[in-house]
Amino acid sequence: MPIDYSKDAGAGMENVSAKDMSIPYLSICQTNSAEIDKAHPDHASKAIDGIETGDIFDTAAQKVVCKSDSKLRIIPCHYEKQWVEWRPKNEGGGIVAVHTDDSILAQTTRNDKNKDVLPNGNLIETTAVHLVLYEASSDTFIPAIIKMTSTQLKKSRSWNTKMNSIVIDTGETKFRPASFSHTYMISTVPERNQSGSWFGWKVELDARIEDEALYLEGQSFYEQGAKLLSPPQASKALPESSE
Secondary structure (H helix, E strand, C coil): CCCCHHHHCCCCCCCCCHHHCCCCEEEECCCCCCCCCCCCCCHHHHCCCCCCCCCEEECCCCEEEECCCCCEEEEEEEEEEEEEEECCHHHCCCEEEEECCHHHHHHCEECCCCCEECCCCCEEEEEEEEEEEEEEECCEEEEEEEEEEHHHHHHHHHHHHHHHHCCEECCCCEECCCHHHEEEEEEEEEEEECCEEEEEEEEEEEEECCCHHHHHHHHHHHHHHHHHHCCCHHHHHCCCCCC
16 A cells, blocks of 8 residues: 555654745845856856856756746745945955844945955945745745845845735725735846846736635745844855845
8 A cells, every 4th residue: 555645744854944944035146256257166066057147046956936927826925125244355254143123234344346345354334134035846836035234225125125016905994905815926136327237026916815725825834034134144045145
């Protein structure tokens, strides 16, 4: 007789939360990304077959999850803004600390590259962090993190505005639903300024979630989100800056 695996569904994983797993990042492949740039020192370990600039990839699975001409369905579950302190790349790079309020900016000055620099030479990068579930298949959503910095902070603000503007009218009452009540479609678009060109994020409202199980999945990730991003976990979670 074949084994009935369903009767033990979830057994052994009862105490495993998001904090106990490696949460991948959804990142955009740029021309200088290690995943595609053969001259990058980390290319050998991070190379992804078939990846192209503008593709969205999962950093943990090291695979493309959305091509540059397609869209990916996601559910936003938690949002947080952080001010990440980086050691300059010419001094070895790496995260020094994650600050949870903008008071640290009072100690900085702007350098010739329009970066916020502390008196000790470390950089402060304002970072919008979105915890999401992304659709890996028709019935499977996977937790992931999207971080937006620099020129993409405007995209983050626009996305937050979209979420905050949704109102549900039951006939008896009106209210703003949870962020995980709706799905969104993300994709990438080419952008350019006087400093160069790159691919940025595009976020569009998709639809209200009608599947209760999926809604509860988003709710669960929302409840774990604040703990997942709180220091010191946050300092370990953020990948190297692409700026």
